[in-house]
Amino acid sequence: DAGVTQSPTHLIKTRGQHVTLRCSPISGHKSVSWYQQVLGQGPQFIFQYYEKEERGRGNFPDRFSARQFPNYSSELNVNALLLGDSALYLCASSFISGTANYEQYFGPGTRLTVT
Amino acid sequence: DAKTTQPPSMDCAEGRAANLPCNHSTISGNEYVYWYRQIHSQGPQYIIHGLKNNETNEMASLIITEDRKSSTLILPHATLRDTAVYYCIVRVGGAQKLVFGQGTRLTINP
Numbered sequence: 181d182a183g184v185t186q187s188p189t190h191l192i193k194t195r196g197q198h199v200t201l202r203c204s205p206i207s208g209h210k211s212v213s214w215y216q217q218v219l220g221q222g223p224q225f226i227f228q229y230y231e232k233e234e235r236g237r238g239n240f241p242d243r244f245s246a247r248q249f250p251n252y253s254s255e256l257n258v259n260a261l262l263l264g265d266s267a268l269y270l271c272a273s274s275f276i277s278g279t280a281n282y283e284q285y286f287g288p289g290t291r292l293t294v295t
Numbered sequence: 296d297a298k299t300t301q302p303p304s305m306d307c308a309e310g311r312a313a314n315l316p317c318n319h320s321t322i323s324g325n326e327y328v329y330w331y332r333q334i335h336s337q338g339p340q341y342i343i344h345g346l347k348n349n350e351t352n353e354m355a356s357l358i359i360t361e362d363r364k365s366s367t368l369i370l371p372h373a374t375l376r377d378t379a380v381y382y383c384i385v386r387v388g389g390a391q392k393l394v395f396g397q398g399t400r401l402t403i404n405p
Contacts, residue, residue, distance in 0.1 A: 184338070213391055222382060222395030223339065236392050270338050274391060283329070284393060286338030 182206070184273050184287035192293045193261050201256040201290045205273030211235075212254040213284065214246055215270040223270055229254055230276060258292075266294045298322065299383045304400045313370040315399050317383030320364040327386050328359060329393070330368045332379040339382065339395075342368065346388075373403045 185204045193199050205212050211230040215223035228236035229248035243259045252273075258265055268291050272284040300318040307313040319328065327346050331339040343350055343357045345366075350357045356369040370377055382398040 211391055213393075215393075215395075222380075222398055223393070225392045225394065228391045230391070238392070268336065272338075272393075276391075283341040283344065284391070285341065288338050289336075291336075 184271055184285050186269075186271050186287040186290050188290060189288070190291045190293075192295060194295055195261055195263060197261050198257065198259050199261060199292060201258075201269050201271075201292070203254045203256070203271030203273075203287060205252050205254070205271075206285055209273035209275050209285075210252050211274045211276045212248055212252065213272045213274070214254070214256045215272065215286075216240070217268040217270060217289070218264075219267070226256070261294045263294050266292060268292075298385050298394065299396050301381070301383055301396060301399045303397060304402070306402050306404055307370075307373050309375060309403050309405050310372055313373040313377065313401060313403070315368040315370075315381050315383075315401060316365065317368070318365045319383070319385050322363050322385050323387070325387055327388060328357065328363075328366050329384040329386055330355070330357065331382045331384065331393075331395075332377075333382070333398070334376075334379040342381075344386075373401075375403050375405065377401065378403045 213228040214226040217223040225238040227246045232248045248254045268289040271287045274284045275282045329344040330342040333339045359366045380398040
Protein backbone atom coordinates (compact mmCIF):
# COMPACT_ATOMS: atom_id res chain seq x y z
CA ASP A 181 0.00 0.00 0.00
CA ALA A 182 1.17 3.52 -0.75
CA GLY A 183 2.21 5.61 2.20
CA VAL A 184 1.73 9.32 2.66
CA THR A 185 3.01 11.18 -0.37
CA GLN A 186 4.12 14.80 -0.58
CA SER A 187 5.04 17.07 -3.43
CA PRO A 188 7.30 18.62 -4.38
CA THR A 189 10.32 17.00 -2.74
CA HIS A 190 12.40 20.14 -2.79
CA LEU A 191 11.55 23.76 -3.47
CA ILE A 192 13.51 26.99 -3.59
CA LYS A 193 11.65 30.28 -3.26
CA THR A 194 12.54 33.93 -2.80
CA ARG A 195 11.53 36.08 0.15
CA GLY A 196 8.05 37.54 -0.29
CA GLN A 197 6.85 34.79 -2.62
CA HIS A 198 4.04 32.35 -1.99
CA VAL A 199 4.31 28.54 -1.85
CA THR A 200 1.85 25.64 -1.99
CA LEU A 201 2.78 22.21 -0.66
CA ARG A 202 0.68 19.12 -1.31
CA CYS A 203 -0.05 15.95 0.61
CA SER A 204 -1.95 12.76 -0.17
CA PRO A 205 -2.86 10.65 2.85
CA ILE A 206 -2.90 6.90 3.14
CA SER A 207 -6.05 5.44 1.61
CA GLY A 208 -8.80 5.39 4.23
CA HIS A 209 -7.23 8.09 6.40
CA LYS A 210 -9.38 11.17 6.75
CA SER A 211 -7.15 13.21 9.05
CA VAL A 212 -4.15 15.16 7.80
CA SER A 213 -1.74 17.14 9.95
CA TRP A 214 1.07 19.47 8.93
CA TYR A 215 4.34 20.00 10.77
CA GLN A 216 7.31 22.31 10.27
CA GLN A 217 10.78 21.06 11.14
CA VAL A 218 13.56 23.59 11.26
CA LEU A 219 17.08 22.19 11.05
CA GLY A 220 18.19 20.73 14.36
CA GLN A 221 14.75 20.88 15.97
CA GLY A 222 11.86 18.47 16.37
CA PRO A 223 8.77 18.89 14.18
CA GLN A 224 6.34 21.64 15.24
CA PHE A 225 2.59 21.22 14.73
CA ILE A 226 0.99 23.66 12.28
CA PHE A 227 -2.50 22.38 11.40
CA GLN A 228 -4.78 19.39 11.58
CA TYR A 229 -7.68 18.83 9.17
CA TYR A 230 -10.36 16.20 9.49
CA GLU A 231 -13.31 15.77 7.18
CA LYS A 232 -12.28 18.97 5.38
CA GLU A 233 -12.48 21.10 8.52
CA GLU A 234 -9.67 22.63 10.55
CA ARG A 235 -9.57 20.80 13.88
CA GLY A 236 -6.34 22.18 15.33
CA ARG A 237 -3.87 24.98 14.78
CA GLY A 238 -0.41 25.52 16.19
CA ASN A 239 1.31 28.79 17.01
CA PHE A 240 1.97 29.96 13.48
CA PRO A 241 1.15 33.32 11.86
CA ASP A 242 -1.78 33.88 9.52
CA ARG A 243 0.60 33.66 6.58
CA PHE A 244 0.19 29.91 6.98
CA SER A 245 -3.08 28.39 5.79
CA ALA A 246 -4.27 25.00 4.67
CA ARG A 247 -7.23 23.19 3.28
CA GLN A 248 -8.41 19.64 2.76
CA PHE A 249 -10.19 18.40 -0.33
CA PRO A 250 -13.08 15.92 -0.70
CA ASN A 251 -10.57 13.15 -1.48
CA TYR A 252 -8.83 14.00 1.86
CA SER A 253 -5.68 15.30 0.21
CA SER A 254 -4.42 18.58 1.59
CA GLU A 255 -2.54 21.72 0.68
CA LEU A 256 -0.41 23.92 2.90
CA ASN A 257 -0.02 27.51 1.73
CA VAL A 258 2.52 29.99 3.00
CA ASN A 259 2.36 33.64 1.90
CA ALA A 260 4.99 36.36 2.08
CA LEU A 261 7.81 33.91 2.65
CA LEU A 262 10.52 34.78 5.15
CA LEU A 263 14.00 33.33 5.44
CA GLY A 264 12.89 31.69 8.68
CA ASP A 265 10.29 29.65 6.81
CA SER A 266 13.09 27.50 5.41
CA ALA A 267 12.39 24.06 6.82
CA LEU A 268 11.26 20.52 6.16
CA TYR A 269 7.45 20.49 5.96
CA LEU A 270 5.94 17.20 6.99
CA CYS A 271 2.48 15.84 6.41
CA ALA A 272 1.01 13.07 8.54
CA SER A 273 -2.20 11.12 8.08
CA SER A 274 -4.21 9.12 10.54
CA PHE A 275 -7.32 7.03 10.80
CA ILE A 276 -9.77 8.45 13.33
CA SER A 277 -12.56 6.68 15.12
CA GLY A 278 -13.98 8.42 18.16
CA THR A 279 -11.34 8.84 20.84
CA ALA A 280 -9.52 5.64 19.97
CA ASN A 281 -5.79 5.89 19.51
CA TYR A 282 -4.37 5.56 16.06
CA GLU A 283 -0.81 6.35 15.15
CA GLN A 284 0.11 9.02 12.64
CA TYR A 285 2.04 8.11 9.52
CA PHE A 286 4.38 10.72 8.14
CA GLY A 287 5.33 11.47 4.57
CA PRO A 288 8.91 12.10 3.42
CA GLY A 289 8.45 15.86 3.64
CA THR A 290 9.04 18.83 1.37
CA ARG A 291 12.32 20.68 1.85
CA LEU A 292 11.64 24.41 1.39
CA THR A 293 14.53 26.82 1.05
CA VAL A 294 13.81 30.55 1.07
CA THR A 295 16.57 32.80 -0.27
CA ASP B 296 6.44 22.76 25.15
CA ALA B 297 7.22 19.07 25.14
CA LYS B 298 6.20 17.23 28.31
CA THR B 299 9.06 14.77 28.08
CA THR B 300 12.78 14.83 28.86
CA GLN B 301 15.29 12.70 26.99
CA PRO B 302 19.08 12.55 26.92
CA PRO B 303 20.36 14.42 23.85
CA SER B 304 22.53 11.58 22.62
CA MET B 305 23.41 7.93 23.22
CA ASP B 306 25.73 5.35 21.69
CA CYS B 307 25.21 1.61 21.41
CA ALA B 308 27.23 -1.22 19.88
CA GLU B 309 25.73 -3.10 16.97
CA GLY B 310 23.99 -6.27 18.09
CA ARG B 311 23.49 -5.06 21.64
CA ALA B 312 20.24 -3.87 23.18
CA ALA B 313 19.66 -0.13 23.01
CA ASN B 314 17.76 1.26 25.99
CA LEU B 315 16.42 4.78 25.51
CA PRO B 316 15.02 6.49 28.62
CA CYS B 317 12.29 9.11 28.78
CA ASN B 318 10.96 11.11 31.71
CA HIS B 319 7.35 12.30 31.67
CA SER B 320 6.74 13.13 35.32
CA THR B 321 3.66 15.31 34.62
CA ILE B 322 1.84 12.72 32.52
CA SER B 323 -1.93 12.63 32.99
CA GLY B 324 -4.04 9.52 33.39
CA ASN B 325 -5.46 9.77 29.88
CA GLU B 326 -2.14 10.37 28.13
CA TYR B 327 -0.35 7.69 26.18
CA VAL B 328 3.40 7.39 25.68
CA TYR B 329 4.39 7.29 22.02
CA TRP B 330 7.77 6.69 20.43
CA TYR B 331 8.76 7.83 16.96
CA ARG B 332 12.11 7.86 15.25
CA GLN B 333 13.48 9.96 12.44
CA ILE B 334 16.25 8.73 10.23
CA HIS B 335 18.24 11.53 8.66
CA SER B 336 15.91 14.02 6.93
CA GLN B 337 13.12 11.47 6.46
CA GLY B 338 9.64 11.73 7.98
CA PRO B 339 9.24 10.42 11.53
CA GLN B 340 8.38 6.74 11.79
CA TYR B 341 5.98 5.37 14.39
CA ILE B 342 7.57 2.72 16.64
CA ILE B 343 5.28 1.85 19.53
CA HIS B 344 2.91 3.30 22.11
CA GLY B 345 1.46 2.34 25.48
CA LEU B 346 -0.71 3.56 28.33
CA LYS B 347 0.44 1.71 31.44
CA ASN B 348 1.26 -1.84 30.46
CA ASN B 349 4.48 -2.90 28.84
CA GLU B 350 4.18 -3.32 25.09
CA THR B 351 6.15 -5.22 22.47
CA ASN B 352 5.98 -5.30 18.70
CA GLU B 353 8.27 -6.36 15.89
CA MET B 354 10.36 -3.22 16.23
CA ALA B 355 10.77 -2.63 19.93
CA SER B 356 9.59 -3.02 23.50
CA LEU B 357 8.21 -0.26 25.69
CA ILE B 358 8.59 -0.47 29.44
CA ILE B 359 6.50 2.02 31.46
CA THR B 360 7.13 2.39 35.18
CA GLU B 361 4.28 1.67 37.55
CA ASP B 362 3.88 5.35 38.44
CA ARG B 363 4.00 6.15 34.68
CA LYS B 364 6.49 8.95 35.26
CA SER B 365 9.11 7.41 33.01
CA SER B 366 9.54 4.84 30.31
CA THR B 367 12.24 3.01 28.36
CA LEU B 368 12.25 2.08 24.71
CA ILE B 369 14.24 -1.07 24.06
CA LEU B 370 15.64 -2.05 20.68
CA PRO B 371 16.66 -5.63 21.44
CA HIS B 372 19.36 -6.17 18.80
CA ALA B 373 20.40 -2.79 17.42
CA THR B 374 21.66 -2.56 13.85
CA LEU B 375 23.37 0.27 12.01
CA ARG B 376 20.01 1.11 10.42
CA ASP B 377 18.65 1.99 13.86
CA THR B 378 20.84 5.09 13.94
CA ALA B 379 18.28 7.91 14.18
CA VAL B 380 16.74 10.56 16.42
CA TYR B 381 14.23 8.97 18.76
CA TYR B 382 11.32 11.02 20.08
CA CYS B 383 9.28 10.22 23.17
CA ILE B 384 5.87 11.94 23.12
CA VAL B 385 2.90 11.97 25.49
CA ARG B 386 -0.44 12.33 23.82
CA VAL B 387 -4.05 12.35 24.96
CA GLY B 388 -6.02 9.47 23.52
CA GLY B 389 -7.64 10.53 20.25
CA ALA B 390 -5.73 13.80 20.01
CA GLN B 391 -3.94 14.37 16.75
CA LYS B 392 -1.37 16.97 17.75
CA LEU B 393 2.06 15.53 18.49
CA VAL B 394 4.41 17.70 20.55
CA PHE B 395 7.99 16.78 19.70
CA GLY B 396 10.91 17.65 21.93
CA GLN B 397 14.55 17.48 20.96
CA GLY B 398 14.69 13.71 21.08
CA THR B 399 17.68 11.41 21.60
CA ARG B 400 20.20 11.01 18.83
CA LEU B 401 21.07 7.30 18.93
CA THR B 402 24.23 6.20 17.16
CA ILE B 403 24.81 2.51 16.59
CA ASN B 404 28.51 1.74 16.27
CA PRO B 405 29.91 -1.26 14.36
